[in-house]
Amino acid sequence: MFGYVNVNQQELKIREYTRYRGFYCGLCRSLKNNYGVSSRLSLSYDITFLVMLLTSLYEPDTQERRVSCALHPLHKHLELRNRFSDYGADMNMLCTLYMAQDNILDAGNIKEKAAGSALFTLYRKAFKKLRLQYPGKIERMEHCLSQLHELEAQNCTDLDRMSGFSGHIIAEIFTPVNDEWTDELTALGFYLGKFIYLMDAWEDIEKDQAEGKYNPLLPIYKEDSDHFNEICRSYMTVVMADCAAHFERLPLIEDVEILRNIIYSGIWTRYELILNKRNSEKHAQKHISEDSGNSLSKERK
Numbered sequence: 442m443f444g445y446v447n448v449n450q451q452e453l454k455i456r457e458y459t460r461y462r463g464f465y466c467g468l469c470r471s472l473k474n475n476y477g478v479s480s481r482l483s484l485s486y487d488i489t490f491l492v493m494l495l496t497s498l499y500e501p502d503t504q505e506r507r508v509s510c511a512l513h514p515l516h517k518h519l520e521l522r523n524r525f526s527d528y529g530a531d532m533n534m535l536c537t538l539y540m541a542q543d544n545i546l547d548a549g550n551i552k553e554k555a556a557g558s559a560l561f562t563l564y565r566k567a568f569k570k571l572r573l574q575y576p577g578k579i580e581r582m583e584h585c586l587s588q589l590h591e592l593e594a595q596n597c598t599d600l601d602r603m604s605g606f607s608g609h610i611i612a613e614i615f616t617p618v619n620d621e622w623t624d625e626l627t628a629l630g631f632y633l634g635k636f637i638y639l640m641d642a643w644e645d646i647e648k649d650q651a652e653g654k655y656n657p658l659l660p661i662y663k664e665d666s667d668h669f670n671e672i673c674r675s676y677m678t679v680v681m682a683d684c685a686a687h688f689e690r691l692p693l694i695e696d697v698e699i700l701r702n703i704i705y706s707g708i709w710t711r712y713e714l715i716l717n718k719r720n721s722e723k724h725a726q727k728h729i730s731e732d733s734g735n736s737l738s739k740e741r742k
Contacts, residue, residue: 444711445487445636445640445708446486446487446708447486447487448461448486448699448707449706449709452706457696457699460519460696460699462519463505464492464521465484465489466508466510466520467492467504467521468488468489468492468529469481469484470508470520470522471526472484472530475527475530475531476534476564480530480533480537480567483533483537485533487637488529488532488533489529490703491529491532491614491615492526492529493699494615494691494693494700495529495617496523496695497693497694497697498622498626498692498693499525500695501523501525503521504520504523505519505520506519506520507519508520525617528617531574534564534567534571535568535571535579535614537564538567538568538571539610578613585607585609586610589603589606596655598657599657600639600657600676603638604636604639604657604680608631608634608635608638611630611633611634612631613630614630616630625687625691629684629687632680632681632684632687633681635680636677636681636684636708639677639680640711640712642656642658643673650662658673670716670719674712677712685705688701688704
């Protein structure tokens with residue numbers, strides 16, 4: 442369920458985007474140092490947001506340097522890295538491993554199952570390390586995943602309940618320590634996790650219906666496909682309003698405008714891309730149907 446918590450680059454200043462990319466590169470460096478070169482394939486913008494959020498909140502010592510790397514060998518770029526970059530790398534790997542497990546369970550063909558199994562095997566040692574480092578966190582996350590899979594098997598369509606499991610999982614990721622900010626970070630992560638789950642279901646609706654897979658939004662889609670996108674957008678907007686309310690209660694100063702860009706605008710960029718693609722395909726299909734109808738009319742004449 443990665444890829445939804447991103448920036449709206451068009452609305453960022455050059456300096457802001459440079460800092461955002463700096464944290465992204467710092468997370469990439471932590472993944473490489475802690476889990477090997479291949480782990481960078483799992484690098485997530487979602488976790489970059491987490492690293493920036495925790496950095497702004499706790500203000501740790503942050504190493505700032507200009508570096509080049511294998512992906513950008515000719516030009517040096519800003520890299521921002523601190524203790525939350527390492528924490529983010531841990532959570533990035535944990536999410537990747539759970540996604541691999543989820544793909545194994547939900548895969549529609551042998552190729553998808555094999556890909557998920559290969560990914561989980563590749564990072565099996567990392568999972569053992571993480572289990573020792575975060576035993577309570579992992580136990581709570583796996584309990585939520587177990588309940589989620591159980592209710593998916595029962596074809597549960599209670600959106601609040603189903604998205605809530607994802608919310609509790611992301612809430613665990615957003616709380617590295619137990620302190621005075623834990624409640625706000627937990628609530629922020631909870632509503633962001635619900636949003637991610639709903640966006641993922643919304644994006645996959647047509648594919649899941651065609652393949653006969655579980656999707657909690659299918660009843661809405663079947664009942665009112667013409668207004669499906671608007672209904673889902675409305676529901677997700679309410680969820681993100683709750684997320685934003687808890688975000689605004691945190692005493693964030695540095696990089697807060699970048700973080701606001703993500704919370705209020707960036708999280709909708711993928712929605713807009715997918716919606717535009719759907720509308721274009723629907724428009725093209727309408728023209729094809731009209732052209733076919735006109736051709737038949739001419740033949741009858």
